[in-house]
Amino acid sequence: MSKVAVIVTNDVEDIEYTSPVEALKDASHEVVTIENQAGNQIIGKHGTELTADKGIGDVKPDEFDGLLIPGGFSPDQLRADDRFVHFVKDFLIDDKPTFAICHGPQLFIQTGLTAGRTMTAYLTVRPDLYYAGARVKDQPVVVDRNLITSRTPDDLDDFNGAMLDVLKK
Numbered sequence: 001m002s003k004v005a006v007i008v009t010n011d012v013e014d015i016e017y018t019s020p021v022e023a024l025k026d027a028s029h030e031v032v033t034i035e036n037q038a039g040n041q042i043i044g045k046h047g048t049e050l051t052a053d054k055g056i057g058d059v060k061p062d063e064f065d066g067l068l069i070p071g072g073f074s075p076d077q078l079r080a081d082d083r084f085v086h087f088v089k090d091f092l093i094d095d096k097p098t099f100a101i102c103h104g105p106q107l108f109i110q111t112g113l114t115a116g117r118t119m120t121a122y123l124t125v126r127p128d129l130y131y132a133g134a135r136v137k138d139q140p141v142v143v144d145r146n147l148i149t150s151r152t153p154d155d156l157d158d159f160n161g162a163m164l165d166v167l168k169k
Helices: 014-026 074-078 082-093 106-111 126-131 153-168
Strands: 003-007 030-035 041-043 049-051 066-069 098-101 141-144 147-150
Touching: 003 014, 003 082, 014 030, 014 066, 014 098, 014 153, 066 082, 066 153, 074 106, 082 098, 082 106, 098 153, 106 126, 141 153, 147 153
Parallel strands: 003 030, 003 066, 066 098, 098 147
Antiparallel strands: 041 049, 141 147
């Protein structure tokens, strides 16, 4: 099965991490949680405690088959760190399965690779994607080749299903 990187830091939207990760693991995919440093404790917006498996400096995109970016305030913090931006950029350039929900697509803006892509995001992120050149939809899940985006926790069933479908290919 596939090996999926999850990039995350404090104030992630808890369910946008736990639900897709559970779906991936239930489908026998390997999940690696990545933050600034291996072993770091990560606290979600609602108190979920996570531990980073790896630090961003310890991994390379070519070690993974897919990338998951949960929402909350985590993506806004990660996009200020060029190491995470370059990590995401490599997935987009190589058209590898990339999944982002809610505020997750904020990282795509930092890569400079949103122009011409079709995606969705949380209500307040959609205008930013539009101004960065993306075609923006207001629907539960948007599939643009191997790029899967979604809006909110209410869309997790659709998001998880689309994510798993792309990984089957």
